[in-house]
Each structure stands twice: as C-alpha cells, then as structure tokens.
C-alpha cells in the first residue's frame with residue numbers, strides 16, 4: 001500500500017470556493033491541531049512509522065497525506081439552501097440505517113437543510129424508467145431507524161447509466177448525492193461525478209464506504225464490520241460447543257468474505273479457540289501429509305475435537321481450478337460466474353470441505369462427528385452494535401461536513417484514528433486484504449497454532 005500513495009492521488013476535488021460562513025464555525029473557532037483534533041488546514045500523514053517516512057526520502061511537505069475530515073469555517077453551499085439525496089447500494093451491512101439517520105440529522109439540525117430525499121433500491125432508483133418513487137427523508141422519518149437492520153431505502157446490484165443518473169440529479173435540483181455502498185458503489189459514484197464534472201455542474205458526490213468484508217483500503221475498518229464478525233463469532237462458539245461434546249467432533253463454520261478474510265480472522269480471534277482459519281489470501285492444499293485434511297485429523301487425534309473457520313472465498317482454486325476473477329462488467333446479463341454487478345459468484349467451499357472432511361476421515365477409519373454451521377446473511381442483516389453505530393454517526397457527520405464544504409468524488413473514512421477524505425479513485429484502486437505477512441495473520445497463526453503453510 002505504501003508505494004501507490006502520492007500527493008496528487010490524495011488531492012480531493014472541490015466544486016468551488018467556500019464563501020459562506022459555516023453554522024458550525026463557532027464550535028471550531030479557537031481550535032488547532034492537537035492529538036485529538038486536526039485543523040482544516042493541516043494534513044493527516046499517510047505513513048505512521050519513522051521507517052516508512054524515511055523510505056519516502058522526500059521533504060516533509062511532500063509526504064503523502066490526506067485532507068482531514070471535520071467541519072470547515074467557510075462552506076460552499078449556503079446553509080439551508082442545499083437539496084440533498086441519499087442512496088444505498090450493494091449488499092446489506094449493519095449500520096446502513098444509522099448512516100442514513102446520521103446524514104439527515106446533521107444536514108437538517110446543523111446546516112439547516114430542508115430538503116433531503118432518498119432514492120429507492122440503489123442506483124436503480126436514479127433511473128426513472130425503473131419506476132421507484134423518490135422518498136422524502138425528514139428527522140421524523142429517520143427516527144429510530146437505527147434500531148432496524150437493513151436499509152429503509154432498499155438496495156440493489158446491477159449497472160445503471162451514469163448519464164441518466166446525472167440527468168435525474170439535475171431534474172430534481174439535487175446539490176449533493178451521498179452514496180452509501182461498497183467498492184462497486186464507489187465506482188458507480190465516481191462515474192456519476194465524472195459526468196457531472198464533464199457537464200461543469202456544481203453537484204457534489206460523497207461516498208460513505210460500507211462493507212462487512214472490510215475490503216476498502218486506507219480507511220482502517222469499514223462500518224458494520226465489527227457487528228458482522230461479532231455475529232459470526234457466536235456461530236464459532238456454537239461450533240466449538242458441538243465439537244467438544246462429541247467423539248471426533250469437528251465444527252466447521254463458513255462465513256462471508258468474498259476476496260478478503262477479515263471476518264473469518266476477527267471472528268476466530270474473538271473466541272480464540274479455532275483450530276484452523278482458511279481465507280482467500282492464503283492458499284492451502286487439501287491432500288498429502290502437509291495438507292489441510294491430514295492436519296485436521298491429527299488435531300482431532302491430539303485434542304479430541306477441532307473447529308475450522310472458512311471464509312467463503314477461500315480455496316476457490318480447489319473447486320474451480322481455472323477460475324479467474326472478472327475485472328469490469330461489460331453488459332447487463334448476469335452469468336453463472338458473475339452477479340448483476342460483475343462480482344464473482346463463488347463455489348461453495350463450506351459444503352465442499354464438509355464432504356471432503358467426511359470422506360477423508362472415513363477413508364482413514366477415524367471417528368468423526370461433523371457439525372456444519374453457515375450463518376450466511378444473518379451476520380449482515382442485523383442492526384449495528386453500539387461500537388459500529390458510533391462510527392456510523394461520526395462518518396455521517398464527516399460526510400456532511402465534506403459535502404457542505406463543496407468536496408466531491410471522495411469518500412470519508414478513518415485512518416490511524418483520524419477522520420480523513422479519500423478520493424474515490426484512491427479508495428477503489430486496490431482491495432484491502434489480510435496480508436499473509438502481516439500482524440493480523442500472525443495473530444491468527446498464534447491463536448490457532450495451525451501450520452504456517454498447508455501446501
């Protein structure tokens with residue numbers, strides 16, 4: 001991640017000069033940067049160790065850095081006049097309603113905004129021919145929605161024409177569009193922003209990255225992730241109880257995580273009693289003395305039972321050897337290998353492992369009682385836990401501050417505990433994944449005592 005950051009790549013686009021006094025200026029009048037606060041004229045460093053900074057070998061002012069989040073003293077849109085829209089896209093994620101509510105309350109209560117609306121069912125709601133009515137969002141309408149899972153606006157996958165979506169914003173007189181979604185949604189948001197820029201329209205597009213997979217880079221953790229892995233951890237606990245209560249007990253738990261194994265790692269660490277964690281980033285072999293199946297049999301022999309946590313994207317090459325990840329979508333038609341948005345539809349590693357473990361123990365005449373648990377959508381359809389809710393509210397506040405100050409084509413996030421603005425191009429430039437040589441995977445290896453390699 002270090003090498004790809006440059007000052008230019010981290011520059012956030014602005015709609016124009018900020019000429020209006022911010023209603024929040026009084027809160028920050030006397031503030032300057034300290035360990036708890038970053039002044040709007042300061043920058044948040046990309047790197048956080050001396051060696052990484054030294055490696056850059058550039059002057060202090062040229063070190064890659066992010067624009068800080070937070071209210072500005074002067075803003076672009078006159079308070080009270082802006083018309084704002086919100087859309088949620090992609091898979092569900094705990095906290096979507098918290099963010100919607102946070103946006104509406106911040107806009108209405110602090111910036112005097114009187115017109116906020118929501119597009120229904122993702123980007124499809126911005127295309128009139130789909131027939132989804134636009135809904136008003138008021139402080140009364142969003143009251144208590146944070147107690148519900150899902151999104152009150154609905155969501156969808158699948159491509160929509162950015163020109164038509166831009167037309168819709170113009171026709172409705174929208175000044176700011178907030179897009180709450182994952183990497184695909186952020187690409188979609190960038191597409192809309194590009195059309196608006198080409199047409200020289202001062203309409204802001206601000207992303208609030210959402211993903212239970214935690215696969216958006218540069219922002220620490222994405223909202224909803226903590227809640228999701230907490231729910232997944234409960235399934236692992238159940239698997240452990242089942243496994244310990246049986247002869248030759250094996251608990252096998254499959255959790256979401258298409259290309260990034262963060263949920264599997266964190267959920268396993270939360271219990272600290274998984275025996276194996278299998279993730280997409282670390283390939284493994286099934287057969288042979290050093291392979292996973294032999295390791296699992298030995299673990300059950302040694303300890304009486306074992307728990308295996310597998311991310312849905314792990315070991316795909318074992319199921320479909322020639323499978324290549326699709327790059328960009330080219331048409332509307334979902335195929336067997338990709339969903340409506342062009343995301344890889346994966347083969348079921350959980351069921352595959354369940355069957356292979358059963359036949360392997362059988363062939364070795366080793367007793368086995370296997371319990372297979374797949375919490376599936378249950379980990380993402382729940383309301384956010386308080387830690388995520390707090391994060392959602394703060395992200396929403398930071399997003400509104402950025403939007404009112406005329407920023408566009410960017411997402412809000414928190415890096416090294418500071419809220420920052422990340423250009424969308426940067427946020428979708430790579431995928432955040434568990435580094436096999438990083439400290440998280442080392443913690444997993446320490447916790448599970450699984451072999452360093454099963455290859």
Ligand SMILES: Nc1ncnc2c1ncn2[C@@H]1O[C@H](COP(=O)(O)OP(=O)(O)OP(=O)(O)O)[C@@H](O)[C@H]1O
Pocket residue numbers: 089090091092122123124156157158159160181182183184185186187188189191210211212328329340341342343
């Ligand atoms: N490369 C792209 N360019 C423009 N729009 C895109 C692109 N990729 C995805 N989108 C659009 O963004 C929306 C959401 O995308 P997608 O289904 O991939 O979910 P996501 O935002 O990545 O969330 P999740 O993390 O749940 O996968 C869809 O309407 C999709 O068509």
Ligand SMILES: O=P(O)(O)OC[C@H]1O[C@](O)(CO)[C@@H](O)[C@@H]1O
Pocket residue numbers: 090091092182211212213256257258312339380
């Ligand atoms: O079945 P759906 O709704 O397309 O979503 C499944 C995918 O969504 C994710 O939860 C990401 O949002 C992935 O982990 C999973 O593969």
Ligand SMILES: [Mg+2]
Pocket residue numbers: 090182183184343
């Ligand atoms: Mg995605």
